[in-house]
Amino acid sequence: MKNETTIFGLRAIIEAINSGEQIDKVFLQKGLRGDLFGELEQAIRKVKVNSSYVPVEKLNRLSKGNHQGAVAQISPVAFNDIEDLVMSVIESGKTPLFLLLDQLSDVRNFGAIVRTAECTGVSGIIIQKKGGAPINGDAIKTSAGAIFKIPICKVDHIKDAVFHMQASGIKVIAATEKADKHIFDVDLKKPCAIIMGSEGRGINPSVLKAVDEHAKLPILGEIESLNVSVACGAFLYEAVRQRS
Template structure:
């Protein structure tokens, strides 16, 4: 199994970005200043890389070396191009079933979803470049290695993926409680993509607005929501049930 690689130091991270390394996430020390750090920030904004400002204690836990306030994690996989992936799936003759994850941030939920997606024959998973869970060692472990077996794409915004799916003749279904339709009222037999939202906020309202259909899972108990990975599994297996 391929291991996650960590790069530390401001100059080293700058050079890694410029050389096209497949960087998944960058951790920056809060309050860091300086000309070189400013150059790095400009580069992060230009390339729209996933980054977060954290206390120095977190950086010290990630690396015992002289990190200079900056640590980058290299993704253990190569991300696919969404246009090439969608085209290849359509040309294969299989009925597309894509999964769009809107800023899902918990790495273990992400890994569990990847595992279920691989088991249900999902054509590919699309995530956002910024704000989502890192594709790291924890994700690999939770996915039981499925992360190496299913295509994963990154886009600037999930709406970019929604529009591309729709332009390719793929129906986009938002999993949200803000509807009267249940998952059993929706047809998954045609080409479709399912959007799952983040653990706390769900799907961004602007993303729900541009989706083709909305569906929810019926909840019969007193708790008002399911874990997102469990909900995702229910949606995917309903799609499989209809397609059998």
């Protein structure tokens, strides 16, 4: 069965996946077995839908009906194709400014970043299909509706987006406290993409090796790092300042 934000029931979710429904994440009951459950797992793997195994209590909270061990969250937005988006931005004549989020997990951080990205004229946001925050009601609320105003793409791996940006003549800059250079010393006037990492782990080491530059914000206090949405805002507004 289905309501405005969720689909529940094994067969209903399988049919939704096979019909191309924009599904953000599927929650599966831990320890459940059976032919239909296995068919759903296979469908999830085939189209690489984000999924996780959770206790039945979480599924009971997510759905008011007989979920049969599975609940899917529907994405409120239609995702863009990264190749089409990059091409359209380049052809528009505007200087590209993309934002890549490497498995950001907090929904409210994600929503706040989308809001700031829209305010700073970001060309599009690229996220990974698995491991990131779900695009749900909390994300919409925190973004103040900006989530409907800015193009969002999903890729299998953030490195795919890095390589595509570089092949398109767009410099990729990683935000990391391990950098030797401050963001104020990086040229953001040219086409560029900024990568922000997850709250706990930061940017994946293999992604850090693939980018063009590393940059950080100066930290003058005793706490060693900023909230990721605050840091992202500082990076994006430095781009605005340089381009003004």
